[in-house]
Amino acid sequence: MARRSIGVVMNGVTGRMGYRQHLLRSILAIREQGGIRTAGGDVLWPEPVLVGRDEGKLRDLAERHGLAERHGLRPWTTDLAEALARPETEVYFDAQVTPARAAAIRAALAAGKHVYTEKPLAEDLADALALARLADEAGVKHGVVQDKLFLPGLLKLRRLVEGGFFGRILSVRGEFGYWVFEGDWQEAQRPSWNYRAEDGGGIILDMFCHWRYVLDGVVAPVRSLQVLGATHIPERVDEHGRPYKATADDAAYGIFELDGGIVAQINSSWTTRVFRDELVEFQVDGTEGSAVAGLRRCRVQHRSMTPKPVWNPDLPATDDFRADWHEISDNAEFENGFKTQWEMFLRHVAEDAPFPWDFYAGARGVQFAELGLRAWREGRRLDVPDLVRSKE
Numbered sequence: 001m002a003r004r005s006i007g008v009v010m011n012g013v014t015g016r017m018g019y020r021q022h023l024l025r026s027i028l029a030i031r032e033q034g035g036i037r038t039a040g041g042d043v044l045w046p047e048p049v050l051v052g053r054d055e056g057k058l059r060d061l062a063e064r065h066g067l068a069e070r071h072g073l074r075p076w077t078t079d080l081a082e083a084l085a086r087p088e089t090e091v092y093f094d095a096q097v098t099p100a101r102a103a104a105i106r107a108a109l110a111a112g113k114h115v116y117t118e119k120p121l122a123e124d125l126a127d128a129l130a131l132a133r134l135a136d137e138a139g140v141k142h143g144v145v146q147d148k149l150f151l152p153g154l155l156k157l158r159r160l161v162e163g164g165f166f167g168r169i170l171s172v173r174g175e176f177g178y179w180v181f182e183g184d185w186q187e188a189q190r191p192s193w194n195y196r197a198e199d200g201g202g203i204i205l206d207m208f209c210h211w212r213y214v215l216d217g218v219v220a221p222v223r224s225l226q227v228l229g230a231t232h233i234p235e236r237v238d239e240h241g242r243p244y245k246a247t248a249d250d251a252a253y254g255i256f257e258l259d260g261g262i263v264a265q266i267n268s269s270w271t272t273r274v275f276r277d278e279l280v281e282f283q284v285d286g287t288e289g290s291a292v293a294g295l296r297r298c299r300v301q302h303r304s305m306t307p308k309p310v311w312n313p314d315l316p317a318t319d320d321f322r323a324d325w326h327e328i329s330d331n332a333e334f335e336n337g338f339k340t341q342w343e344m345f346l347r348h349v350a351e352d353a354p355f356p357w358d359f360y361a362g363a364r365g366v367q368f369a370e371l372g373l374r375a376w377r378e379g380r381r382l383d384v385p386d387l388v389r390s391k392e
């Protein structure tokens with residue numbers, strides 16, 4: 001059993017996603033578990049090189065997590081070009097703010113690195129497709145984070161769809177969101193750039209990338225969309241206590257038509273207070289049964305167990321509607337989805353294991369967000385054309 005080190009340049013690791021999900025819960029967790037066993041019996045061992053703008057923060061991170069020098073070089077740098085020039089770095093990963101992503105990916109592709117990135121791949125479809133083509137031309141492996149596919153709740157939902165539980169699926173209703181504090185009397189729990197369109201913010205660009213692969217991958221391909229966006233809170237207060245104008249959408253109300261006439265509605269909001277069991281929930285109704293899936297849980301009601309409520313507002317409700325639903329058991333150990341996808345990508349790089357979520361998949365997410373913004377602006381329903389790989 002040989003150990004094969006694989007150098008990973010990680011850009012944006014001082015940020016929320018870069019640190020918590022990608023460095024801590026993925027790459028460092030993979031090292032803690034002893035690496036990744038390949039089909040050939042070797043062990044893949046990721047060696048992160050942290051990249052960012054703040055030397056102090058990078059040094060702290062490296063020290064806190066015991067990352068050591070390799071080949072006489074520090075495991076961090078503020079110079080992306082220098083990290084990419086290190087011959088032992090094979091993969092570039094990007095979790096920077098969205099507008100910084102495309103240029104950094106171009107640099108990584110020019111240096112011949114395989115690239116894995118947070119979503120959205122780019123700020124618009126043209127750029128996303130340009131990156132996909134560049135990556136193909138460079139002959140490297142490429143991938144985009146699609147973490148929601150690995151959520152236990154959605155894995156269970158997928159199991160139900162694939163097992164034919166629903167009969168004919170009629171509709172999907174998704175509720176995503178929570179209240180993001182304005183930053184005045186309580187600190188906001190998301191970075192302020194999310195609320196400025198000029199900095200790559202907005203809930204449509206953020207969340208529609210996810211909804212595209214969730215709908216396509218778990219239910220059925222999306223064919224058209226209608227969207228009403230809103231900036232409900234026009235002014236917020238940033239990390240430094242300074243008020244700023246919120247120029248980006250903080251809520252989006254979408255209606256989507258899927259293959260087979262399935263109607264999906266998804267509300268995405270940073271301006272709603274949670275009266276749900278989880279921060280995202282999808283209800284799928286079919287002729288044979290229904291399901292409600294969240295991040296972790298999934299509950300079902302079969303046709304044979306469907307109660308017969310009678311509408312009578314003159315009397316207080318006595319039915320316990322939730323009691324008529326049944327919990328789907330785990331039947332498996334669910335790992336952190338970010339980590340699972342990292343393991344798949346690294347095995348894709350090292351031994352060509354399958355990895356379906358390439359830059360074209362990422363571009364489909366960006367396409368959906370772009371169409372969503374246009375549908376809202378133009379106040380009309382838009383088709384979602386198929387994206388074909390340039391090589392096909």
Ligand SMILES: NC(=O)c1ccc[n+]([C@@H]2O[C@H](COP(=O)([O-])OP(=O)(O)OC[C@H]3O[C@@H](n4cnc5c(N)ncnc54)[C@H](O)[C@@H]3O)[C@@H](O)[C@H]2O)c1
Binds near residue numbers: 011015017096098
């Ligand atoms: N997959 C998911 O569920 C998910 C969730 C949230 C965010 N994201 C994506 O991850 C990326 C990062 O989001 P985040 O919430 O971690 O953001 P964040 O603000 O917490 O982190 C941003 C990172 O980018 C770096 N950066 C580089 N150039 C910058 C600049 N000019 N201004 C500010 N920061 C700069 C920062 O130093 C920091 O490391 C975004 O593209 C976002 O869409 C994905």
